[in-house]
Amino acid sequence: METLIHSYLQMGYCIFNTAVGFWVSDGTEAGTVLVPVPFEFFYTSASRYYMDGYIYCSCGPTSFDAELWKLNTNTFEWVLVKDIFSGEWGGSNPSTFKSDNGILYFVARTASSGYEPWRSDGTEAGTYQLKDVREGVESSTEGLVFKSHIINGNLYFAANDGINGKELWVSDGSPEGTLMVSDIWPGENSSDPDFFASVSETLFFKAYEVNNGIELWALNTGSVDSDGDGINDSTDNCPAVPNPVQVDSDGDGLGDACDPFPNDPDNDADGDGFGADVDNCPAVANPSQTDADADGLGDACDAYPNDPDDDADGDGFGADVDNCPAVANPGQEDADGDGIGDACDGLIDSDGDGIEDGLDNCPLDPNPGQLDSDGDGIGDQCDVNGNTDVDGDGVSDRKDNCPIVANPSQADADGDGVGDACDATPDESDTDRDGESDTTDNCPATPNPDQSDTDGNGVGDACEKLTGKGDMDGDGVVDNKDNCPFIPNASQSDLNGDGVGDACDVPPPSVSDADGDGFVDSADNCPLVANDPQTDTDGDGMGDACDDDIDDDGLPNHRDDCPALGDLGNGIDRKGCPII
Numbered sequence: 001m002e003t004l005i006h007s008y009l010q011m012g013y014c015i016f017n018t019a020v021g022f023w024v025s026d027g028t029e030a031g032t033v034l035v036p037v038p039f040e041f042f043y044t045s046a047s048r049y050y051m052d053g054y055i056y057c058s059c060g061p062t063s064f065d066a067e068l069w070k071l072n073t074n075t076f077e078w079v080l081v082k083d084i085f086s087g088e089w090g091g092s093n094p095s096t097f098k099s100d101n102g103i104l105y106f107v108a109r110t111a112s113s114g115y116e117p118w119r120s121d122g123t124e125a126g127t128y129q130l131k132d133v134r135e136g137v138e139s140s141t142e143g144l145v146f147k148s149h150i151i152n153g154n155l156y157f158a159a160n161d162g163i164n165g166k167e168l169w170v171s172d173g174s175p176e177g178t179l180m181v182s183d184i185w186p187g188e189n190s191s192d193p194d195f196f197a198s199v200s201e202t203l204f205f206k207a208y209e210v211n212n213g214i215e216l217w218a219l220n221t222g223s224v225d226s227d228g229d230g231i232n233d234s235t236d237n238c239p240a241v242p243n244p245v246q247v248d249s250d251g252d253g254l255g256d257a258c259d260p261f262p263n264d265p266d267n268d269a270d271g272d273g274f275g276a277d278v279d280n281c282p283a284v285a286n287p288s289q290t291d292a293d294a295d296g297l298g299d300a301c302d303a304y305p306n307d308p309d310d311d312a313d314g315d316g317f318g319a320d321v322d323n324c325p326a327v328a329n330p331g332q333e334d335a336d337g338d339g340i341g342d343a344c345d346g347l348i349d350s351d352g353d354g355i356e357d358g359l360d361n362c363p364l365d366p367n368p369g370q371l372d373s374d375g376d377g378i379g380d381q382c383d384v385n386g387n388t389d390v391d392g393d394g395v396s397d398r399k400d401n402c403p404i405v406a407n408p409s410q411a412d413a414d415g416d417g418v419g420d421a422c423d424a425t426p427d428e429s430d431t432d433r434d435g436e437s438d439t440t441d442n443c444p445a446t447p448n449p450d451q452s453d454t455d456g457n458g459v460g461d462a463c464e465k466l467t468g469k470g471d472m473d474g475d476g477v478v479d480n481k482d483n484c485p486f487i488p489n490a491s492q493s494d495l496n497g498d499g500v501g502d503a504c505d506v507p508p509p510s511v512s513d514a515d516g517d518g519f520v521d522s523a524d525n526c527p528l529v530a531n532d533p534q535t536d537t538d539g540d541g542m543g544d545a546c547d548d549d550i551d552d553d554g555l556p557n558h559r560d561d562c563p564a565l566g567d568l569g570n571g572i573d574r575k576g577c578p579i580i
Contacts, residue, residue, distance in 0.1 A: 014026075014027070015035075015055065015073055017044060017048070020034070021034055021035065021037060021044060022034070022035040022044070022055070022071060023035065024076065035071065035076050036076070037078065038078045039061045043059060043060050043061065043062055043063045043065075043066060044057055044058075044059045045057065045058040045059070045063070045066055045093075045095075047093075047094065047095040047096070047097065047106075047144075048097070049097030049098075049099065049104065049106075050073075051099045051102070051104055051122075052102060052122070053072065053073055053074060054070040054071060054072060054073065054122060055070065055071040055073060056068065056069070056070050056081070056094075056097060056104055056120075056122075057069055057070075057071070058091075058093055058094045058095060059078075060091055062091075063091070064091055065090065065091045066091040066092070066093050066094070067080060067081075067082070067083050067084060067085070067091060067092055067094070068080075068081040068082055068084065068092070068094045068106075068108070068120065068127065069081060070122060081120060081122060081123070081124060081127055082120070082124045082127040084108050084109075084110060084118070084127070085108075085109060085110050085111060087111075090111065092108040092109050092110060093108065093109060093144060094106045094107070094108040094118070095107055095108070095144040095146065096144065096145070096146035096148070098148060098149075098150055098155070099150075100150045100153060100155070101153065102121060102122075103119055103120070103121055103173050104119065104120045104121075104122070105117065105118070105119050105130075105148065105150070105155050105171075105173075106118055106119075106120070106146070107141050107144065107145075107146035108129075109139065110129070111137070112136075112137060113129065113132040113134075113135075113136070113137065113139075114134070114136075114137050114138050114139035114140070115139035115140070115141045115143055115144070115146075116129055116130070116131065116132055116133055116134070116139065116140055116141070117129070117130040117131065117133070117140075117141070117146070117148075117155070117157060117159070117171065117178070118130060119171075119173055125271075128175075129175075130155075130171050130173070130174075130175055130178045131171070131175050131178040133159045133160070133161050133169065133178075134159070134160055134161050134162045135161075135162070136162075138162065140159040140160050140161060140162075141157075141158075141159060141160075147193065147194050147196065148196065149196030149197070149198060149203065149205075151198040151201070151203050151221050152201060152221045152222065152234050153172070154170050154171065154172050154221065154233070155170065155171045155172075155173070156168060156169070156170050156181070156196065156203055156205075156219075156221075157169050157170075157171070158192065158193045158194065159180075160190060161180070163188065164180065164183045164186075164187070164188065165183075165185060165187070165188050165189045165190030165191070166190035166191070166192050166193070167180055167181075167182065167183050167184055167185075167190065167191055167193065168180070168181040168182055168184065168191070168193045168205070168207070168219070169181060170224070170226065170233070172233075172239055172240070176240050176241065176258055177239055177240045177258075178240075179226055179240050181219070181224065181226065184207050184208075184209055184217070185207075185208060185209050185210055189210070190208070191207040191208050191209060192207065192208055193205045193206070193207045193217070194206055194207075198221075201220060201221050201222040201234070202218050202219065202220055202221070203218065203219045203221050204216060204217070204218050205217055205219075221233070221234065222234045226239050226240055227239060227240055227241055227242045227243075228242065229242035229243055229244040230244055231243070231244065231246060236255075237253060237254060237255035237258075238254070238255035238257045238258035238259075240258065241255070241257045241258040242257065243255035243256065243257035243258065249262050249263055250262060250263050250264055250265040251265055252264075252265040252266075252267060254267070260275075261275030261276075261277075262275075263275055263276075263277035263278075264276040264277050264279075264282075266282075269282065269283065270282065270283055270284055270285040270286075271285055272285040272286055272287040273287055274286075274287075274289065279298075280296060280297060280298035280301075281297070281298035281300045281301035281302075283301065284298070284300045284301040285300065286298035286299065286300035286301065291305075292305050292306055293305060293306050293307055293308040294308060295307075295308040295309075295310060297310070303318075304318030304319075304320075305318075306318060306319075306320040307319040307320050307322075307325075309325075312325065312326065313325065313326055313327055313328040313329075314328055315328040315329055315330040316330055317329075317330075317332065322341075323339060323340060323341035323344075324340070324341035324342075324343045324344035324345075326344065327341070327343045327344040328343065329341035329342065329343035329344065335348055335350040336348055336349040336350055336352060337352070350363055350364055351363060351364050351365055351366045351367075352366065353366040353367060353368045354368055355367075355368070355370065360379075361377060361378055361379035361382075362378070362379035362380075362381045362382035362383075364382065365379070365381040365382040366381065367379035367380065367381040367382065373397075390403055390404055391403060391404050391405055391406045391407075392406060393406035393407055393408040394408050395407070395408065395410060400419075401417060401418060401419035401422075402418070402419035402421045402422040402423075404422070405419070405421045405422040406421060407419035407420065407421035407422065412426075413426050414426060414428055414429045414430070415429065416429045416430050416431060416433070418430065418433055425437040431444055431445055432444060432445055432446055432447045432448075433447065434447035434448060434449040435449055436448075436449070436451060441460075442458060442459060442460035442463075443459070443460035443462045443463040445463070446460070446462045446463040447462065448460035448461065448462035448463065454472040454473070454486075455471050455472045455473065455474045456474070457471065472485055472486060473485060473486050473487055473488045473489075474488065475488035475489055475490040476490055477489075477490065477492060482501075483499060483500060483501035483504075484500070484501035484503045484504040486504070487501075487503045487504040488503065489501040489502065489503035489504065495520065497523075514527055514528055515527060515528055515529055515530045515531075516530060517530035517531055517532040518532055519531075519532070519534065524543075525541060525542060525543035526542070526543035526545045526546040526547075528546065529543070529545045529546040530545060531543035531544065531545035531546065537550045537551060537564055538550055538551055538552035538566065540552060550563055550564060551563055551564055551565055551566035551576075552566050553566040553567055553572050553576055555572070555576040559576065560575075560576035561575040561576050561577055562575070562576050562577035562578065563576070565577060565578050566578065
């Protein structure tokens with residue numbers, strides 16, 4: 001097997017890696033397997049670190065594209081934490097890992113800042129550069145070499161800002177809390193702090209100083225006061241910004257002087273740039289703070305963004321869409337379709353006859369004249385027990401098969417529903433009641449009293465119009481496909497293509513083509529000048545071939561240096577070209 005590089009014990013098994021990748025083993029040969037990787041070829045450098053159940057490494061598809069990845073030691077799933085230096089051949093090469101209290105510190109590079117100190121909490125959002133110590137593309141560290149040490153929750157490291165040489169720096173894990181501790185060798189020279197170690201709160205390291213050369217130095221980290229406000233960094237709630245009274249209005253442990261959200265203990269939990277004390281959506285990102293209904297609740301978290309009263313009646317509909325904004329109407333019922341919900345409509349007219357239900361003697365059946373022949377308060381249109389008897393034959397009109405001709409016996413010899421007393425053909429069925437018996441009716445199911453049959457095919461016009469399958473003009477084309485159903489047009493010619501056959505088109509379509517361009521004069525945008533294919537640059541209805549100003553800029557084509565380019569919004573110059 002290849003040379004063992006690193007190993008980690010996890011829940012009764014061992015995770016280790018060799019030059020070919022990561023392995024997991026339960027101590028047996030059969031239980032020793034290679035951990036699957038996300039790419040066919042997966043580069044893993046010697047830079048790797050274990051923190052809180054994950055192995056962090058500088059990994060990638062190739063050694064030229066190494067980024068910060070992590071391996072879950074329980075599920076063995078790989079996750080790209082952040083693509084710090086994106087693009088082809090753009091690996092950030094994270095290296096020299098250290099951690100404290102769930103924060104991973106390391107050095108990495110970008111195209112704009114070279115190698116600089118970074119931190120990560122294992123998430124993409126929580127992975128960022130502490131500071132571009134040496135501003136610009138040059139690195140503040142010696143490439144992948146990051147001399148550092150963690151003590152009292154702070155990261156101490158050697159860095160060169162390009163002004164003071166390589167000196168001792170400190171970071172509390174935030175960009176604003178990353179600053180130089182001391183310029184041991186003043187000026188651009190470097191004291192080059194190295195070989196860090198600590199005992200209790202004291203940091204030991206070697207450094208060079210012009211008068212004493214390389215010596216052992218010690219720093220009491222508990223007494224460092226980086227911002228000079230009289231409060232040691234170890235207890236200062238703003239170690240990099242003077243805050244001598246240590247004011248912390250929101251009690252979040254971050255002093256007001258360095259707290260971007262001094263009145264929000266959650267420090268803008270939704271990340272939209274507004275603290276909870278001023279954010280109109282403190283739990284939902286609303287970066288524009290849009291509040292359409294001006295109710296103080298941002299649109300991003302307002303269930304009713306266009307209703308300042310936020311559904312005052314509690315029926316689930318905002319006032320902007322509620323047909324009863326002040327009265328609950330959860331089903332939004334609107335029987336009369338007047339846009340006012342039934343729950344609040346004092347003038348409901350369910351049958352739409354113009355009379356509100358409370359006054360209508362037939363609220364569900366249109367009865368605009370409010371007829372009530374028997375005077376029982378129930379309109380004739382809905383009175384199932386109405387006793388009107390217009391013909392006085394003792395049978396109420398609703399049940400009378402001859403309501404206006406007396407037929408007391410209700411005789412109906414042919415059983416067609418029309419009483420014999422008023423049936424023109426009492427002995428023959430007349431289904432459509434048009435006075436023609438079914439046996440001779442050319443439209444037995446549709447009234448066709450004059451028995452008209454224009455095309456003489458034996459089927460009455462009244463039912464041919466319903467089916468569209470007749471041929472009323474007898475030109476051999478059925479009516480529902482005939483472009484002239486009443487005038488013979490057997491060829492179905494339609495010269496102007498308007499859907500109306502030439503035989504019945506008024507006025508008759510022109511067939512002249514004066515300029516011979518293949519377009520008849522009536523449809524030609526240049527009837528006297530050939531213009532194929534009908535080009536019309538300025539869309540004025542006049543084809544370019546006969547239009548003296550094809551871009552409609554007011555300058556004739558022969559004087560226009562840009563004849564096909566008109567005004568684009570900024571005017572035109574004296575040569576007719578658009579001003580850009």
